[in-house]
Amino acid sequence: MNERRALGFGLAAVLLWSTVATAFKLTLAEFTPIQMLTIASMVSAMALLVICALQGKLGQVVSTFLANPWYYLMLGLINPLAYYLILFKAYDLLPASQAQAINYSWAITLTLMAAVFLGQKIRKQDWVACLFSYFGVIVIATKGDVLGLSFDSPTGVALALISTLLWAGYWILNTKNRADPIVGVLLGFLIAIPFALGLCVYEGAKWHTISVQGWLAVTYVGLFEMGVTFVLWLSALKQTNNTARISNLIFASPFISLMLLATIIGEEIHPTTLMGLVLIIAGLVIQQLKWGKNKLATGDA
Numbered sequence: 001m002n003e004r005r006a007l008g009f010g011l012a013a014v015l016l017w018s019t020v021a022t023a024f025k026l027t028l029a030e031f032t033p034i035q036m037l038t039i040a041s042m043v044s045a046m047a048l049l050v051i052c053a054l055q056g057k058l059g060q061v062v063s064t065f066l067a068n069p070w071y072y073l074m075l076g077l078i079n080p081l082a083y084y085l086i087l088f089k090a091y092d093l094l095p096a097s098q099a100q101a102i103n104y105s106w107a108i109t110l111t112l113m114a115a116v117f118l119g120q121k122i123r124k125q126d127w128v129a130c131l132f133s134y135f136g137v138i139v140i141a142t143k144g145d146v147l148g149l150s151f152d153s154p155t156g157v158a159l160a161l162i163s164t165l166l167w168a169g170y171w172i173l174n175t176k177n178r179a180d181p182i183v184g185v186l187l188g189f190l191i192a193i194p195f196a197l198g199l200c201v202y203e204g205a206k207w208h209t210i211s212v213q214g215w216l217a218v219t220y221v222g223l224f225e226m227g228v229t230f231v232l233w234l235s236a237l238k239q240t241n242n243t244a245r246i247s248n249l250i251f252a253s254p255f256i257s258l259m260l261l262a263t264i265i266g267e268e269i270h271p272t273t274l275m276g277l278v279l280i281i282a283g284l285v286i287q288q289l290k291w292g293k294n295k296l297a298t299g300d301a
Contacts, residue, residue, distance in 0.1 A: 002239050003239075003240060003241065003242070005239055006235075006236045006237075006238075006239040006240035006246060007236070007240075007245075007246070008236075009232045009233070009235045009236035009239065010232075010233070010236035010237075010240075010246040010249045011249060012229075012232050013229045013232040013233040013236060014249045014250055014252055014253050014256075015256070016224040016228075016229045016232070017224075017225070017229055017250075017253050017257075018252075018253045018254075018256035018257045018260060019220075019224065019257070019260055020221060020224060020225040020257075021091070021096040021097070021099070021100040021257045021260070021261055022096065022257070022260045022261050022264050022265055023217055023220050023221050023224070023225070024036075024088065024091045024096060024099075024221065024225075025091065025096045025261070025265055025267070026213075026214075026217045026265065027040075027214065027217040027218045027220075027221055028088065028091060028092050029214070030209070030210045030211060030213075030214035030217075031210065031214060031218060032203065032205060033085055033088035033089045033092055034085060034196060034199045034200055034203055034205065035200060035203075035205050035207070036088050036218055036221065037080065037081070037084050037085050037088060037192075037196050038193070038196040038197055038199075038200050039215075039218045039219075039222065040084070040218055040219075040221045040222035040225070040226055041080055041084075041189045041192055041193050041196055041222065041226065042189075042193060042222065043218070043219050043221075043222025043223055043226075043227065044080075044189050044222045044223070044226040044227035045186060045189040045190055045193060047222070047223055047227040047228055048182060048185060048186040048189065048227055048231075049186065051182060051228070051231055052182060052183060052186060055182070057180055057182065057183055060179070060180055060183050061183055061186060061187065061190075064179045064180070064183050064184070064187065065187055067179075071173075071177075072184075072187045072188070072191060073191055074173070075170065075173060075174070075184070075187070075188055075191075076187065076188040076189070076190070076191025076192045077191070077192070077195070078166055078169060078170045078173070079166065079167065079170040079188055080188055080189060080192045080226060081191075081192040081195055081196060082166055083163055083166040083167055083170065084226070085196075085199075086159050086162055086163045086166065087099075087103060087159075087160070087163040089156075089159050090102075090103070090156050090157075090159035090160040090163060092156075093153045093155055093156030093159065094152075094153055094156035094157070094160065095267055095268075095270075095273075096261050096265075096267060097257075097258055097261050097267060097269050097270070097273045098140050098141070098156075098157075098160075098270075098273055099156065099160050100254060100257055101136075101137075101140050101254060101273055101276060101277045101280060102137050102140060102141065102157065102160040102161060102164075103160055103163055103164060103167075104254055104277070104280055104281075104284075105133045105134065105136070105137055105161075105164055105280050105283075106163075106164035106167045106168050107168075107284055107287065108129060108130050108133040108134070108280075108283055108284070108287065109164040109165055109167075109168040110167075110168035110171060110172070111126050111129070111130070111287065112130065113165070113168045113169060113172055114168075114172060117172055118172060118175065125286055125287065125289060126287055128283075128286055129283040129284065129286040129287035130283065131283070132279050132280070132282045132283030132286060133279065133280045133282075133283030133284065134283075135279055136275075136276040136277065136278070136279030136280035136282075136283065137161070137276065137280065138276075139272050139275055139276035139279060140272060140273050140276030140277070141157040141276075142272075143270055143272050143273075144271075144272035144275070181234060182230075182231060182234065185230060189226075244288070247288075248288075251281055251284070251285070254277055254281070255277070258273070258274065258277070
């Protein structure tokens, strides 16, 4: 295993993911959520097709789909179609700092859904992690008015939480998938694109008003949120002997993202957003802890 190379891939993925909240907001200034999903999915599909070709996996695409077409149709409708459409709408309604922080609670949602659908046991520390993380979500959504439960955009908060359900559900459905993960993700985009185009026609999407900057922004989202970065992250995990160390890099991403939002688009980061994000991250850290007799050690994410 090449640990230095794995660390490089992991850091590159985290840094790129840290930029996407800013890219989302810049893109949504000119695109509707369904337009953004459509073009970003096309860009992602093209990038993954090139990667599959370079890795000699193109021959697996058709055979993998034909082996279980209804399964891949369901996966594609969940992610990217429903997941990103709902996530982009949440970003459209909420400050990006709030939307990305709430979405970050998906790992806690995954634990709860795995217990329901996969019969996995929920440990005591998982319940503590849930308490921290969902309290953090409430702090962010209410801007600290926890008792008053006053939301600026209840719909935006609801959509951000629904996106965590969809993302967690997608990975639960993937637990028994033995196909190549890059091929599986590519199939999702190829399946989603025709549906996304249909929704664009139904919406009466207008394309002539979009600037060059808008097209560049949506291309960036397609490459670095929905395409290439996934391959970098898989490569990092494949080349390391210490999955926990690589996985824990992701905890830096939302904080870097907040700095970029404040610096690049001038978004005001409410103090309670930072407080809530710290609570969510604390919950994720608690969830990962392995309890030994004499020490605490972080476990594989």
